[in-house]
Amino acid sequence: MRPGPKLNRQPAHSNRLIHERSPYLLQHAHNPVDWHPWGAAAFTAARQAGKPVFLSVGYATCHWCHVMERESFDDPEVARLINETFIPVKVDREERPDVDHVYMTVCQAMTGRGGWPLTALLTADGEPFFVGTYFPKYSRPGLPGLLELIPRFRSLWQEQRDELLRNAAEIAAAIREEMGPAAGGSALSPSVYNQAFTQLRASYDRSAGGFGPAPKFPTPHKVMFLLRYWKRTGEVMALEMARQTLRHMRRGGVYDQIGFGFHRYSTDAAWRLPHFEKMLYDQALMAAVYIEAYQATGDPEFRTTAEEIFEYVIRDMRDPGGAFYSAEDADSEGVEGKFYLWSTDEVRQIMSPDEAEQVIASFNLAASGNFIDPHQHTPGGSNVLYLSAGAPLPADTPGPDRSPQQPTWKRIRSILLDARNRRDRPLRDDKILTDWNGLMIGALAMGARVLDRPDLAKAAIQALDFVLSRMSQTDGRLFHRHRGGESGIDGQLDDYAFLVHGLLETYQATGLARYLSQAIRLTDRALELFWDQESGGCFMTPADGEQLLFRAKETHDGATPSGNSVSLENLYCLASLTSRADYAEIADQLLHGLAGRVAGAPSAHARCLSALSAAPGMETVIVLSGRREDEAFQRMLGITRRGYRPGTMWLWLTKDAEGEAIRTLIPHLDNLSVSGAPSAIICRNQTCQSPLNGPDELARFLESS
Template sequence: MVPITGKKQNRLAKEKSPYLRQHATNPVDWYPWGEEAFAAAKAADKPIFLSIGYSTCHWCHVMERESFADPEVATVLNEVFVPVKVDREERPDLDGIYMAVCQAMTGNGGWPLTIIMTPDQKPFFAGTYFPKKSSFGRIGLLELAKKIQELWRTRREELLAMAAHNLDLLQEEAEAAGTGGQLQPEVLDRGFVQLAQLYDEINGGFGFAPKFPTPHHLLFLLRYWQRTGEAKALTMVERTLTAMRYGGIYDHLGGGFHRYSTDERWFVPHFEKMLYDQAMLLLAYLEAYQVTGNSLFRQTAEEIYTYLVTVMRDESGGFYSAEDADSEGVEGKFYLWSWPEVHQVLNPEEARLVTAYFNLEPAGNCRSPELPDGANLLYITAELPAVARRLEVDPARAEELFVSAKARLLAYRQQRVPPFKDEKILTDWNGLLLVALAKGGQVLQKKEWIHTAEETARFLLTAMRTPDGGLWHRYYRGEAGIHGFLEDYAFLIWGLLELYAATFKANYLAEALALTTVLQRNFLDPARGGYFQTATDAELVLVRQKELYDGAIPSGNSVMLANLLKLARITGDPSWQQEAERSSGFFGDRVGRAPVNYTHFLSALDFAFGPGREIVIVGRRGEEMTERMLALVQTTYLPRTIGLFRPAAEEEPVLASLAPFTKELTALDGKTTAYVCRNYQCSMPTTDWGRFQELVQG
């Protein structure tokens, strides 16, 4: 828990959010989002100063230290406004609404997000970070507050008109009906072409600095490569994953990825570590390993897993949200090394190898105004055997030295002051991680991963379940709260479908279907299709938005399109397919204009366009042939395939009630039997291993 000092506390001291508690001793008279704040603003006839951020946001920390902890700034903010603090990770719905306003008004956005609005939540001013005093063309918070105070007193009608205009724009966007009709397979081609245009041929990745991982781009490219045989699609994936793994964006000692690279080379990162990045990158490395067999991709996946279970896992079974970029007030300090420090920790033989392998320099290898003088980042330009040859060290000896040196460096680093860890647990991000853990259990055939995934699912399906069968969004220190959003349902349903594929336990399918039913009731737009981010009974939000953009993580609508298509194939229920078609039609125009912005949606369309395949294996768990067949389905890259297992020993298995078409399938002559259908055509059932391999891998 974020400690509360002996300083005078404001209302945020009672909140569960670690981010809000970080501001609990500010002299700013903060309110949490709620009726109390709105009533206070109306009573005092003041605008609301809304500040949105999150606990591991570097510039949020800067603005807090520079302004919100400053008595002079606090006095002005308290005089002019009713100040309200929101954790964007707790309230993604509010963040989405006001970020859209900021982008519309200023052309950009980010965090900290600063919104000034009327007491009834209508925004008339937006921005991001503001210094205390005006500097280099950026207005300071003190000057801004005084200007707003004067405008509120003398030109309020203009501010109210601007607020009404902003609200109209939000509502028009939220209510806009789709006009694009059903998308055709050529949209996948255009998505690939647009990604290829953005691709950095030298460094891997897409676009320029700052460069983000965007793993859903890579997941789509793998599917496109399999569909078309386009070699460049696979090259883009392999080059990007290798470059990220070699770069400073990767934690070479502790595992896991930092948020993004500040340069185009994946060299100097923004050092925070987010759970959702680990989940999506884990999934990308696993699928790339499935396709290529590249041991580096497998090693990276295993190291991410180790980082997660040793550093980010709560005893409840859930996983924490993030680790900060800063420690001791300096970004990246926990991860950086000086030349003398490395030689102090390691013996001369280890130091010689490590400094060459990680490209360390006596004066430091990263000269950035954000980082201390003499700082070295660990990054790789050549594999260890190549470095050993250059140093004329026996490769086996080099490996031995590297293992011991890495252990020494990691142990030494653990003695440093660690970055702040945001220990709130979010259903949506844990749902994404459930997907990756279950996929890893399949691809790597690791029982430990599956056990971890099942423990995570158990936590999410118990501690995060509301009394009416819905979901809570946030869990912190034993207490769940905040009603779930679209992403909570969509990502958990996806995770449960993958967990079924890892375990073939039908109860996970049943849970996925139950949650989808709740989702349909509370989030679906019955008139136009698609899903709102907030439920029908959402309180204190200006508009109900439909998010589609696949940004740092896939959108809930993109994931639900894939979920619906899979459920339709699993259950044989055409209503799920029809809802998927309606959703695709609603968003068709938007996706058709710029498919590169919706690559997870494109992955769902790839599944829809087929050719699809259903594999049902009838047998007994534990029998050699049954396990061989199931393992082949799990380890082969089959992104458009549904795999099911029907227990031969049960007359009325749970699966038969969920997928009625499996009810009459039997084990021929008592042997494990595979039923394989491809593109709506079924082959004769087979008990022969060779024939089964042909049907699966052909």
């Protein structure tokens, strides 16, 4: 009998999430759970029905979120219990980082740990009385299942509701008090800088790089701090810690050896066995720190790694309009890491014997597999590609040292990549976020400047123009998210801070005045929206934003730097470029407002401490004058970009419309005495030197200073 035609069956269920834009929320739009999106309507429904709220927070590329969905949210029995007992609410943490931050703070305070999926039971006023992360359908030793939890809380809600409400109010009050204004200070003690290094040195893994035990996350803020600490103090150990961490990560399975780019984290201490999701912000932050390491050491491996990351992002993560998508999932075909894993038989089937043996030996493949399934805890014949510690990066042998028959790395990688691309790809979360794009734009512009890659500047400009044209509101505010032709959700502090960072890097790489102008405009707008008039620093959400359990002020540099840390660096940079004293004063107030938290955990504020490289007295502003098309001007520009000088900034006074726009934007530049010929003026600590005329004079000055 011939098979009949395939039928396009309609989903058995659809819920309110079907009208949302978030890929994560749409993943749950056909669960039998009657999900509501976050909003006043959900809490009104809870109040009217006399039910608590079941809050579930996750994101589209979260492996354990997928597991919980398969086990529970797609299960009719669990769904029936949830629907009968609660008003269920789904939140994409990447769309609503403010909601996620509030309830993750509660989770960490109450349980001592956090992660996603985040699960919280709330009153109709949003006050939590139970929090946790992943819960299975059935109970396991030490981990209750939803079939046990839900009936328990249904009974408590019916029989002891007043006590639950009282407990929720007490928890909310305690969290509000804990998250109230932190102790500031008149100044941050210089000893805090040294304490951060001491803490990092104590947690440093001398055998495999990185900090602390497994699971190990790429820690770009900490590595950046170490590079700048070495430059400032001459502490060689700081440089060695940074260098070894970057080398070990590049060789590990946490780095995609075939398609490039970093996975989210390593499940083991040696960086070999990754959790496979890829996040845009990781690519941006890691590319930037590899570029800084290249500047500091001259090691071409670090340059190569940064360029490979850019290759991956531009190839696989760029929207046709020029902006960048958010993430790629860890799972494909319902299996974590399947897209990235290889058997030795697969390798032998797609290439010559010599090429296959080179791959198997170079990347530590084994017939029995080197990948330990985190759920089965046994190898299953699958392999992660990683290089042994100390091994050179794959590269073709040049010239006569290679025989015509010798396999070339370029060919081998192309074969592996083509074969892998024929597999089912992991889901790509194609929403565009302003904050993460700001980080990527900044990294691309930095790469253009340091690596002399005009194509990277072009990519940065295309992404910037997308965000500025499609994610700006009519009143000058920013939107946070764009997807499917629609922008929405009011921007938060990170959106403004990270985009301003990208604008400043792009201006300094290109000399295009409109980007400096936009950086000034958005900084001024951010201060209006987020500044804490009482304690200094910036809140996460605007004063007229939705009122949550508390108004968060994030200072900790976690997976991404805090908006306050990046704002501090932006303000110092703008103060130096524009000579606006108010920016320097606000930056000092911001730092004073954070001083108590920074002093309490110095190494957890590594990006904040790195920003001090741009503080008054540490900064260098290079004012370049001339015609940008002149060979001498280009040579001088290249000279200023050599070496490692954290805190260096560029002003372009070119003999064109862009230079005139800068003079209009910064009127005091008319006081600088510049000739028609290409020249450079070096300004440090509000004092400018006499013009340096020509490349040779400039090179001599910089070499001696």
